Each structure stands twice: as C-alpha cells, then as structure tokens.
Amino acid sequence: MRLTLALMALxxxxxxxxxxxPWGGPDSPGGLFGGFGDPTRLDxxxxxxxxxxxxxxxxxxxxxxxxxxxxxRLGPDELPRRALVLPAFRAADADHDNHLTREELRALSExxxxxxxxxxxxxxxxxxxxxxxxxxxxx
Numbered sequence: 001m002r003l004t005l006a007l008m009a010l011x012x013x014x015x016x017x018x019x020x021x022p023w024g025g026p027d028s029p030g031g032l033f034g035g036f037g038d039p040t041r042l043d044x045x046x047x048x049x050x051x052x053x054x055x056x057x058x059x060x061x062x063x064x065x066x067x068x069x070x071x072x073r074l075g076p077d078e079l080p081r082r083a084l085v086l087p088a089f090r091a092a093d094a095d096h097d098n099h100l101t102r103e104e105l106r107a108l109s110e111x112x113x114x115x116x117x118x119x120x121x122x123x124x125x126x127x128x129x130x131x132x133x134x135x136x137x138x139x
Contacts, residue, residue, distance in 0.1 A: 042054050042055055042058050044057070048125060049123035049124065049125040050123060050124045050125070051122060051123050051124075052109065052110060052113045052122070055109060055113060056106065056109055059105060059109055060102065063102060063105060066078050066079070066080070072101065072102065073099040073100060073101045073102075074099060074100045075098060075099050075100075076089055076098065088108070091108070092104050092105060092107070092108040094107065116128055
C-alpha cells in the first residue's frame with residue numbers, strides 16, 4: 001500500500017513529463033531501462049492491445065540484460081540514465097536496500113499499468129496507449 005501511494009504521488013508530480021513521453025518517462029517502468037519506444041512493438045500477439053504480461057515480458061528481458069553481475073537485482077549504477085530515473089528507482093525499492101529486485105519491479109509495473117488501464121479491461125488500447133512524441137527531423 002505504501003509503495004502504491006508513493007508511486008501515485010510520483011506519477012501525479014510528473015504528469016507534464018508523462019504527457020510528453022508516458023512510455024519512457026523517468027517515472028515509468030520502461031523509463032528505468034531507457035524507455036519502451038513505440039508501445040505497439042510490445043504487442044507481441046498483434047491484437048492491438050497491450051497487456052501487463054506483454055509489458056512484464058519486455059521489462060524482464062531488460063532487467064536481465066542490464067543485471068551485469070547476474071545477482072537478480074539492480075543497483076543504481078546498473079541503470080541507464082541514472083540521474084533521471086533515480087526517483088522512480090527509490091520509489092520502487094520497497095525494502096530500501098538500494099537494490100531493485102524483479103519482485104519490486106513487478107510491483108512498480110503493475111501499479112503503472114493499473115493507473116493507465118482506465119476502463120479496467122486488463123489491456124491498454126486506443127487512448128490508453130498514447131504514442132510517444134515524434135522524433136525530431138534529422139538534418
């Protein structure tokens with residue numbers, strides 16, 4: 001419960017950032033790993049809906065990729081964009097041991113997903129899956 005309240009406060013405090021990039025903002029689970037990018041690529045079964053299982057599968061792959069010492073937990077030094085994601089990291093670190101476990105990441109991702117699944121159908125679709133801002137034109 002305390003984790004959920006902390007995450008909700010973090011989400012509310014960073015709402016302008018969410019409007020710009022809800023999939024990779026520093027407060028999102030994907031943001032811990034550098035961002036989801038285009039959310040449609042998470043839709044592994046191509047049904048135009050993104051379930052938490054699809055998001056969790058991607059997050060777990062990312063977790064395993066950056067867990068350099070293979071101890072099953074991440075320290076702040078293992079995270080890309082460390083300065084930007086430290087607040088989300090600290091909020092997700094439920095036992096305050098300065099490491100993020102898969103269980104703590106799962107709790108963060110579930111809370112993040114529930115906050116966006118406004119129609120409570122256990123999938124994100126349509127307006128629930130905002131597109132990231134377009135990339136700036138290359139010169």
